[in-house]
Amino acid sequence: MTTLNSRIPEGPIKDKWTLYKDKINLVNPANKRNIDIIVIGTGLAGGSAAATLAELGYSVKAFAYQDSPRRAHSIAAQGGINASKNYMGDGDSNYRLFYDTVKGGDYRSREANVYRLAEVSGNIIDQCVAQGVPFARDYGGLLDNRSFGGVLVSRTFYAKGQTGQQLLLGAYSAMNRQIARGKIEMFNRHEMLDVVKIDGKARGIIARDLITGEIERHSAHAVVIATGGYGNVYFLSTNAMGSNATAAWKIHKKGAFFANPCFTQIHPTCIPRSGDYQSKLTLMSESLRNDGRIWVPAKIEDAQAIQQKKLKPIQIAEENRDYFLERRYPAFGNLVPRDVASRAAKERCDAGFGVNATGEAVYLDFAAAIKRYGTEQAKIHGINNASTEKITELGAAVIEEKYGNLFQMYEKIIDENPYKTPMMIYPATHYTMGGVWVDYNLMTTVPGLYCIGEANFSDHGANRLGASALMQGLADGYFVLPYTIGDYLADDIRTGKIKIDSPEFDEAEKSVKDQLNFFINNKGTHTVDYYHKRLGQVMWDKVGMARNEKGLKEAITEIQEIREDFWKNVKVPGSLNEFNQELEKAGRVADFLELGELFAKDALEREESCGGHFREEHITDDGEAKRDDANFAYVAAWEYTGKPSEAILHKEQLEFKDIELKTRSYK
Amino acid sequence: MNLTLKIWRQKGPQDKGRMVEYKVTDISEHMSFLEMMDVLNESLVAKDEEPIAFDHDCREGICGMCSLQINGEAHGPDRGITTCQLHMRMFKDGDTIYIEPFRANAFPVIKDLVVDRMAFERIQQAGGYISVNTSGNTQDANSIPISKHNADLSMDAASCIGCGACVASCKNSSAMLFVAAKVSQFALLPQGKVEAKDRVKNMVMQMDLEGFGNCTNTGACEIECPKGISIENIARLNREYLAATI
Numbered sequence: 080m081t082t083l084n085s086r087i088p089e090g091p092i093k094d095k096w097t098l099y100k101d102k103i104n105l106v107n108p109a110n111k112r113n114i115d116i117i118v119i120g121t122g123l124a125g126g127s128a129a130a131t132l133a134e135l136g137y138s139v140k141a142f143a144y145q146d147s148p149r150r151a152h153s154i155a156a157q158g159g160i161n162a163s164k165n166y167m168g169d170g171d172s173n174y175r176l177f178y179d180t181v182k183g184g185d186y187r188s189r190e191a192n193v194y195r196l197a198e199v200s201g202n203i204i205d206q207c208v209a210q211g212v213p214f215a216r217d218y219g220g221l222l223d224n225r226s227f228g229g230v231l232v233s234r235t236f237y238a239k240g241q242t243g244q245q246l247l248l249g250a251y252s253a254m255n256r257q258i259a260r261g262k263i264e265m266f267n268r269h270e271m272l273d274v275v276k277i278d279g280k281a282r283g284i285i286a287r288d289l290i291t292g293e294i295e296r297h298s299a300h301a302v303v304i305a306t307g308g309y310g311n312v313y314f315l316s317t318n319a320m321g322s323n324a325t326a327a328w329k330i331h332k333k334g335a336f337f338a339n340p341c342f343t344q345i346h347p348t349c350i351p352r353s354g355d356y357q358s359k360l361t362l363m364s365e366s367l368r369n370d371g372r373i374w375v376p377a378k379i380e381d382a383q384a385i386q387q388k389k390l391k392p393i394q395i396a397e398e399n400r401d402y403f404l405e406r407r408y409p410a411f412g413n414l415v416p417r418d419v420a421s422r423a424a425k426e427r428c429d430a431g432f433g434v435n436a437t438g439e440a441v442y443l444d445f446a447a448a449i450k451r452y453g454t455e456q457a458k459i460h461g462i463n464n465a466s467t468e469k470i471t472e473l474g475a476a477v478i479e480e481k482y483g484n485l486f487q488m489y490e491k492i493i494d495e496n497p498y499k500t501p502m503m504i505y506p507a508t509h510y511t512m513g514g515v516w517v518d519y520n521l522m523t524t525v526p527g528l529y530c531i532g533e534a535n536f537s538d539h540g541a542n543r544l545g546a547s548a549l550m551q552g553l554a555d556g557y558f559v560l561p562y563t564i565g566d567y568l569a570d571d572i573r574t575g576k577i578k579i580d581s582p583e584f585d586e587a588e589k590s591v592k593d594q595l596n597f598f599i600n601n602k603g604t605h606t607v608d609y610y611h612k613r614l615g616q617v618m619w620d621k622v623g624m625a626r627n628e629k630g631l632k633e634a635i636t637e638i639q640e641i642r643e644d645f646w647k648n649v650k651v652p653g654s655l656n657e658f659n660q661e662l663e664k665a666g667r668v669a670d671f672l673e674l675g676e677l678f679a680k681d682a683l684e685r686e687e688s689c690g691g692h693f694r695e696e697h698i699t700d701d702g703e704a705k706r707d708d709a710n711f712a713y714v715a716a717w718e719y720t721g722k723p724s725e726a727i728l729h730k731e732q733l734e735f736k737d738i739e740l741k742t743r744s745y746k
Numbered sequence: 747m748n749l750t751l752k753i754w755r756q757k758g759p760q761d762k763g764r765m766v767e768y769k770v771t772d773i774s775e776h777m778s779f780l781e782m783m784d785v786l787n788e789s790l791v792a793k794d795e796e797p798i799a800f801d802h803d804c805r806e807g808i809c810g811m812c813s814l815q816i817n818g819e820a821h822g823p824d825r826g827i828t829t830c831q832l833h834m835r836m837f838k839d840g841d842t843i844y845i846e847p848f849r850a851n852a853f854p855v856i857k858d859l860v861v862d863r864m865a866f867e868r869i870q871q872a873g874g875y876i877s878v879n880t881s882g883n884t885q886d887a888n889s890i891p892i893s894k895h896n897a898d899l900s901m902d903a904a905s906c907i908g909c910g911a912c913v914a915s916c917k918n919s920s921a922m923l924f925v926a927a928k929v930s931q932f933a934l935l936p937q938g939k940v941e942a943k944d945r946v947k948n949m950v951m952q953m954d955l956e957g958f959g960n961c962t963n964t965g966a967c968e969i970e971c972p973k974g975i976s977i978e979n980i981a982r983l984n985r986e987y988l989a990a991t992i
């Protein structure tokens with residue numbers, strides 16, 4: 080049985096990473112050429128890792144299911160990236176970023192990893208600027224910052240509402256430079272379907288060429304998984320349609336432990352769903368909460384009139400509005416962390432105060448900000464006695480400058496003008512804090528198999544703060560993994576090329592082909608989406624924003640039933656050796672159907688409320704989440720033994736030496 | 747609403763391909779265009795017919811994966827958006843909609859509505875980067891102030907999503923807007939100046955090698971570009987190119 084060793088280096092937290100790097104094994108440049116590394120995924124994490132490893136001299140093969148690395152879902156991140164630069168001079172520091180992240184994560188992350196993240200955060204910004212990432216600047220030409228939820232400083236760097244896009248294009252450009260030099264071999268439109276282990280070590284993968292359908296073998300001395308999160312287990316989420324857990328799940332089945340699957344982030348500000356045909360949900364960036372105020376009608380009769388479209392939000396007088404976040408959390412107001420904001424919105428909607436036809440929406444209102452900015456602009460431009468219209472016009476221009484693309488996106492989807500009427504928003508699945516368990520080196524429980532970015536579980540505990548995923552992805556890829564992987568590969572300099580004609584490759588390829596053949600030949604009755612939607616419904620209803628024992632037990636049984644039905648009756652058209660999108664989806668949904676069960680099991684096991692995991696049995700008198708540090712201050716790392724129901728729980732006890740365990744309060 | 751769809755079907759690169767007619771009923775105006783395609787595909791699978799292959803991923807207008815020539819226009823009738831952001835309220839009951847892949851010699855069809863845009867990749871690999879190592883040993887980000895004006899223009903150029911609509915809407919199948927967007931992003935920043943000459947030469951050379959047509963300044967690309975990339979960038983590219991070659 081594998082045991083957990085998190086390999087946290089000795090020494091004071093501030094020096095751990097530096098001291099560790101000084102002592103770590105290195106591979107000399109001449110030897111690096113002969114070492115192959117496979118990187119699956121080219122989002123911020125995989126893209127930055129692939130580029131840096133290639134620069135260091137390793138031979139890299141990178142894989143993505145889209146037709147270009149630039150299309151990884153990191154591209155969709157809107158709001159920004161955190162770094163403790165303290166450019167604003169508002170008292171920020173590495174320690175404060177570390178503290179905010181651990182507290183924001185509700186004390187369920189590993190201190191040493193988080194401190195390292197804070198420590199390298201500043202470097203990320205330097206690196207990106209050098210690469211030509213056009214971050215927003217002020218009139219003096221220096222970098223601008225904004226605030227995100229859960230913190231009291233401005234440390235978020237941004238590029239309009241397209242920060243993820245610009246950061247990814249930065250990593251993509253670094254990759255392109257290495258592709259041109261032949262140091263990275265890029266496999267677009269390829270999907271990894273299994274990992275190959277030889278003598279217990281990860282030594283290669285089986286992949287499918289999505290254009291020709293051909294099954295390929297690729298070998299390497301180490302394999303890095305950077306395939307993003309598993310939010311699509313809910314069917315509807317802010318993830319891309321193709322975002323999936325297959326790589327992470329396949330390595331789990333080959334021995335990598337899966338940690339804290341139940342820690343999932345439901346983001347408060349997404350566009351509400353409109354009908355059964357809905358294929359995905361669209362996020363409205365958290366940055367909007369800098370200027371938008373969240374409210375519902377204070378009177379139930381007003382809410383009902385709105386639901387029946389008999390009343391418009393602008394007709395509701397100020398005193399009849401309930402700014403429920405400002406009311407419940409005066410210190411942080413609209414900028415409370417995501418889990419807190421989401422639950423508060425759900426609470427109001429469950430009580431009947433929702434503001435669209437389905438009753439599942441709250442307002443995000445910019446009228447006050449438009450007025451405030453407009454007045455400020457009028458003063459700056461020396462306009463005395465500006466009319467209300469003029470003020471609105473000036474204020475709207477400021478809002479447009481800050482959030483123009485988000486407002487446009489909203490208007491295209493909902494067909495309402497958010498400059499004139501408040502936006503409607505509702506929580507949606509957005510990010511998965513859980514993921515493949517890794518040690519301080521970002522290595523999984525399988526030697527030579529690494530996991531970075533959203534796919535791993537590491538830094539965000541039970542709740543991720545806004546603008547911290549981009550930071551983590553790039554920290555892992557640019558600054559952490561390229562060092563730590565050398566420590567492992569130093570032993571491999573004499574190994575030579577790994578052969579692909581071995582029994583291990585034969586076996587892995589066979590099992591991949593068997594599954595694909597099954598799908599094509601099954602000729603069942605229901606489409607893949609039919610099963611995915613059923614799974615999603617169970618997950619949302621019973622393993623969503625609020626969970627309880629009864630619901631979780633039901634969810635486990637129901638997921639098992641759906642899975643059984645799927646393997647009997649799924650229908651996949653077309654053939655193997657062609658471009659076949661239904662076949663791609665089938666494999667992904669098969670894995671979600673297993674992951675979903677482990678997710679529910681983990682949620683059932685964790686008898687406390689913390690971060691995004693809210694158990695209705697464990698709440699304080701005023702309805703807030705109640706953590707249980709005495710019994711649950713651990714990482715739940717699950718070992719696969721044949722079925723999700725039989726997974727074995729391993730506990731990594733979390734020690735808090737540099738931060739005092741406290742009840743999280745944003746009041 | 748009820749609609750008639752005329753959709754390009756093509757088994758693979760060798761197949762000649764043809765338009766096939768489909769009917770869809772009960773389409774809600776709140777659906778996105780691609781959700782309408784999902785509904786059609788679900789019904790095709792149910793009838794044991796092959797669903798229509800089309801590219802898509804983020805479905806929020808940023809990844810650049812979706813394409814489609816809809817009623818002769820790249821990304822359809824609405825402006826400033828991608829196909830995945832197009833909503834059915836742009837159409838009315840009884841309409842006939844023509845759906846085809848992006849057409850250009852440099853974008854061969856893979857299947858049905860899916861095209862191969864690897865030519866764009868190779869252009870980026872030819873010079874779409876600043877040669878700085880990712881070691882982290884770079885100078886402090888605030889050590890070179892950059893005027894807000896230039897930073898904003900650079901950002902506007904950098905917002906290209908690499909979709910290829912500019913090529914598909916150009917009668918010459920020129921990729922100038924796409925190339926100009928990248929060249930401009932870097933040309934407007936001090937960091938990009940060092941390699942500016944090589945970059946523009948190499949990217950333009952690769953563009954020509956890929957078989958994209960010449961730019962004759964028709965401006966069609968700017969109109970159809972979902973990200974509003976301005977053709978002023980093409981003028982900047984031309985200036986950069988001239989400066990690099992004399």
Ligand SMILES: Cc1cc2nc3c(=O)[nH]c(=O)nc-3n(C[C@H](O)[C@H](O)[C@H](O)COP(=O)(O)OP(=O)(O)OC[C@H]3O[C@@H](n4cnc5c(N)ncnc54)[C@H](O)[C@@H]3O)c2cc1C
Nearest residue numbers: 120121122123124144153158159271307532533546548549
């Ligand atoms: C709408 C949205 C907005 C966000 N906004 C912010 C923000 O403002 N700030 C912030 O910090 N975070 C934000 N996040 C979170 C953040 O964007 C993600 O957590 C992060 O970008 C994930 O990066 P990644 O590299 O781990 O994975 P991804 O970018 O998802 O990349 C996954 C890669 O894996 C590949 N892949 C997947 N499976 C396979 C397979 N089986 N075989 C081969 N390749 C595969 C894909 O092709 C892709 O290249 C946002 C997320 C969303 C969805």
Ligand code: SF4
Nearest residue numbers: 906907909910912971
């Ligand atoms: S310039 Fe516009 S149309 Fe052309 S690839 Fe870029 S975003 Fe698409």
Ligand code: FES
Nearest residue numbers: 803805810812830
């Ligand atoms: S699917 Fe991503 S831009 Fe349309």
